[in-house]
Amino acid sequence: xxxxxxxxxxLLIGLVAGFLAATLLGERRRYGVIGYLVxxxxxxxxxxxxxxxLQLPNTGTEWRLIAGVVGAIVLILLLxxxxx
Numbered sequence: 001x002x003x004x005x006x007x008x009x010x011l012l013i014g015l016v017a018g019f020l021a022a023t024l025l026g027e028r029r030r031y032g033v034i035g036y037l038v039x040x041x042x043x044x045x046x047x048x049x050x051x052x053x054l055q056l057p058n059t060g061t062e063w064r065l066i067a068g069v070v071g072a073i074v075l076i077l078l079l080x081x082x083x084x
Contacts, residue, residue: 013061014044015033016040017047017068017072018035018036019036021069021072024069025077042071043068043071043075044071046075047068047069047074048068050070
């Protein structure tokens, strides 16, 4: 049961992180809910991995969200480079 809760938590953090990252970068209209979710979840996984590797705080909802937003921003910037 906790695996299901962890997955739902990751999806929620990913959705919020993707939305915030796209809004901060002015790409809000480019992505839909699915786009926010994909970018946010990938960004949250990557961001939390990097935060953990650098021994930055990544426990607690607010730090996981910050790490997710940072990861999603990096992912969106990489996607911009690939589109050119």
